[in-house]
Amino acid sequence: MNENNFIIDNQSLSPEALAKKHAIETDPSCRTNHMEYMEGMDRIESDIKDKVMKTVNAYDYTTYSKADVTNVISRLKSGESCSVEDFKTLLSPSAAPFLEDMARLAQRETRNHFGSSVYIFTPLYIANYCENYCVYCGFNCYNKINRKKLTFEEIEAEMAVIANSGIEEILMLTGESRAMSDVKYIGEACKLASKYFRNVGLEIYPVNVNEYEYLHSCGADYVTVFQETYNPDTYETLHLMGHKRVWPYRFEAQERALMGGMRGVGFSALLGLDDFRKDALATALHVYYLQRKYPHGEMSISCPRLRPIINNDKINPRDVHEKELCQVLCAYRIFLPFANITVSSREQASFRDGIINICATKVSAGVSTGIGDHKAKYEKNNSEQAVNVVNNATNDAGDEQFEISDSRSLDEIYAAIKNQGLQPVLNEYIFV
Amino acid sequence: MQKYDAANDPFILGGHTFKSRFILGSGKYDVNLINAAVEDAGAEIITLALRRANTKDEENILDFIPKGVTLLPNTSGARTAEEAVRIAKLARALGCGDFVKVEIMRDSKYLLPDNQETIRATEMLAKEGFVVMPYMYPDLYSARDLVNAGAACIMPLASPIGSNKGLATKEFIQILVDEIDLPIIVDAGIGRPSQACEAMEMGAAAIMANTAIATAGNIPAMAYAFKNAIIAGRQAYLSGLGRVLARGASASDPLTGFLHD
Numbered sequence: 012m013n014e015n016n017f018i019i020d021n022q023s024l025s026p027e028a029l030a031k032k033h034a035i036e037t038d039p040s041c042r043t044n045h046m047e048y049m050e051g052m053d054r055i056e057s058d059i060k061d062k063v064m065k066t067v068n069a070y071d072y073t074t075y076s077k078a079d080v081t082n083v084i085s086r087l088k089s090g091e092s093c094s095v096e097d098f099k100t101l102l103s104p105s106a107a108p109f110l111e112d113m114a115r116l117a118q119r120e121t122r123n124h125f126g127s128s129v130y131i132f133t134p135l136y137i138a139n140y141c142e143n144y145c146v147y148c149g150f151n152c153y154n155k156i157n158r159k160k161l162t163f164e165e166i167e168a169e170m171a172v173i174a175n176s177g178i179e180e181i182l183m184l185t186g187e188s189r190a191m192s193d194v195k196y197i198g199e200a201c202k203l204a205s206k207y208f209r210n211v212g213l214e215i216y217p218v219n220v221n222e223y224e225y226l227h228s229c230g231a232d233y234v235t236v237f238q239e240t241y242n243p244d245t246y247e248t249l250h251l252m253g254h255k256r257v258w259p260y261r262f263e264a265q266e267r268a269l270m271g272g273m274r275g276v277g278f279s280a281l282l283g284l285d286d287f288r289k290d291a292l293a294t295a296l297h298v299y300y301l302q303r304k305y306p307h308g309e310m311s312i313s314c315p316r317l318r319p320i321i322n323n324d325k326i327n328p329r330d331v332h333e334k335e336l337c338q339v340l341c342a343y344r345i346f347l348p349f350a351n352i353t354v355s356s357r358e359q360a361s362f363r364d365g366i367i368n369i370c371a372t373k374v375s376a377g378v379s380t381g382i383g384d385h386k387a388k389y390e391k392n393n394s395e396q397a398v399n400v401v402n403n404a405t406n407d408a409g410d411e412q413f414e415i416s417d418s419r420s421l422d423e424i425y426a427a428i429k430n431q432g433l434q435p436v437l438n439e440y441i442f443v
Numbered sequence: 444m445q446k447y448d449a450a451n452d453p454f455i456l457g458g459h460t461f462k463s464r465f466i467l468g469s470g471k472y473d474v475n476l477i478n479a480a481v482e483d484a485g486a487e488i489i490t491l492a493l494r495r496a497n498t499k500d501e502e503n504i505l506d507f508i509p510k511g512v513t514l515l516p517n518t519s520g521a522r523t524a525e526e527a528v529r530i531a532k533l534a535r536a537l538g539c540g541d542f543v544k545v546e547i548m549r550d551s552k553y554l555l556p557d558n559q560e561t562i563r564a565t566e567m568l569a570k571e572g573f574v575v576m577p578y579m580y581p582d583l584y585s586a587r588d589l590v591n592a593g594a595a596c597i598m599p600l601a602s603p604i605g606s607n608k609g610l611a612t613k614e615f616i617q618i619l620v621d622e623i624d625l626p627i628i629v630d631a632g633i634g635r636p637s638q639a640c641e642a643m644e645m646g647a648a649a650i651m652a653n654t655a656i657a658t659a660g661n662i663p664a665m666a667y668a669f670k671n672a673i674i675a676g677r678q679a680y681l682s683g684l685g686r687v688l689a690r691g692a693s694a695s696d697p698l699t700g701f702l703h704d
Contacts, residue, residue, distance in 0.1 A: 309551050
């Protein structure tokens with residue numbers, strides 16, 4: 012398990028639990044087959060996985076030359092649309108020196124398709140219990156953190172605070188525990204959210220088609236599932252235990268959500284877990300093929316990355332710095348002009364402000380990734396006459412999934428979008 | 444020289460009379476565009492996506508619609524006839540009036556209208572007393588069905604929405620102009636005043652545009668240019684265009700001029 016730099020032991024575990032944890036970490040034979048569906052998981056008829064992975068497996072980005080890139084860019088500039096092969100060229104290292112050209116092309120596509128609109132939303136974590144052991148995630152079941160599941164009263168109080176700030180689109184998240192936050196619980200939370208927000212999205216553990224149907228009937232209309240990495244071999248070494256370990260069931264989540272009547276679906280690889288160019292290709296092809304099969308579905312891509320470690324003297328060529336991230340996002344935009352691109356508060360304000368002028372169409376504001384701490388954070392905010400969301404609220408809140416880099420409030424994000432001559436949009440949606 | 448007077452050439456739609464033949468869209472771009480368009484383009488009808496109408500109080504798009512302008516809510520966001528009907532009713536309940544532009548898209552990539560669902564929605568909405576303005580792909584059979592379904596006009600697209608690519612469907616729009624007795628309003632894809640003018644010369648009753656103006660360097664100036672182009676095209680159409688030869692030229696001295704008895 013040398014490839015895992017994430018593993019940390021938890022001193023409060025019993026000797027038995029610790030032994031099990033170590034066995035799972037070090038002995039692959041102790042782990043389940045990550046390509047096999049578990050009992051109760053829908054198996055849908057779909058060839059999209061095969062189509063995506065066939066192209067990804069054959070992708071050798073080192074074969075593209077600068078001449079290939081200039082050829083693609085000149086054709087795109089003349090108005091040709093971007094083919095899969097063109098997209099693969101734009102993701103290659105040879106395209107890196109052409110980032111400014113790509114940004115111009117991406118900006119053109121963004122303005123053509125989205126005008127100057129930039130959508131704003133905020134995430135709301137309602138529970139952080141998790142049954143999975145994903146070695147890189149702060150919510151993983153072995154990590155000793157404050158666990159919390161909000162009661163419906165607490166959820167409503169949080170929503171009231173957020174809605175009062177002006178937010179109209181919410182993304183509700185849970186840790187991945189069916190036992191602690193079951194579908195019914197999430198459905199009830201969706202019903203509450205529909206009272207306070209015009210647009211309700213979910214980022215929860217993948218569920219079956221009939222469960223997506225139920226959640227849709229409760230008011231949710233968008234489902235986001237991160238595949239983390241599309242490389243099944245790497246996936247296996249990072250998701251050691253729990254239902255999340257099942258790679259194909261996760262891959263098919265967006266398709267099941269669309270089958271269940273959701274309006275839109277979100278995709279993402281956590282860039283940097285594996286070869287980011289291949290993961291970016293897989294993400295985009297996942298969107299591309301699903302859109303062809305479900306042309307009415309609205310598609311959106313997120314782009315979280317593992318940050319390169321500063322002052323790490325072993326330079327990793329696969330690290331995703333801001334330039335690499337920008338290249339990926341421009342390529343996404345040029346290849347998929349219709350897809351929303353979300354840039355989360357994991358990125359710094361300067362990056363987010365710059366990227367909305369090129370290709371991102373959706374940003375979060377007033378973000379807290381803790382559980383049940385909006386009230387404390389937003390109110391502390393007011394009392395200090397400060398505009399930022401304060402990130403060290405001390406109460407009985409559940410711990411955060413990850414640290415954010417852009418803690419600006421809605422008003423600040425709103426103003427930043429306007430300052431660039433763009434149009435902040437809180438909601439352009441109607442539930443029908 | 445005869446001066447064009449809109450008062451002598453009223454544009455009648457759903458029992459309402461308009462002087463302007465320019466309908467402005469309000470999607471995707473800054474709401475401040477609306478003021479420019481009304482003042483400089485003289486637009487009397489403004490479309491509004493209902494899904495965009497509900498937003499932060501201080502930026503509610505309804506507040507940007509000047510008095511005396513007819514609001515044309517559209518059903519953008521609808522994927523079926525039933526969804527379009529629900530949105531239209533919601534718009535009427537919010538006080539947007541009886542006009543509705545039916546937009547039904549089941550394609551998130553090109554946003555092309557679905558004629559079949561549009562015909563169904565038109566029939567349902569016309570029965571509910573709406574003035575139905577269906578956005579459609581220019582197809583003669585669908586246009587005839589829309590007439591029978593109770594549409595107040597037909598709104599064929601010139602090219603994909605937001606593309607500014609002009610009259611890509613020109614031949615088919617001309618067929619609709621020639622064969623359909625309702626006003627033909629060319630909607631989507633018009634990118635330049637010259638294209639708006641050309642569509643009006645063809646006999647279109649009005650032009651709808653948004654992106655062409657919203658993406659212009661000087662929005663009010665472009666709105667004004669569109670206004671004049673639409674008037675010019677209308678006047679040319681009413682005047683009866685001179686014919687155009689496919690090839691060759693026409694000699695003014697006849698070859699048979701020597702014939703005497």
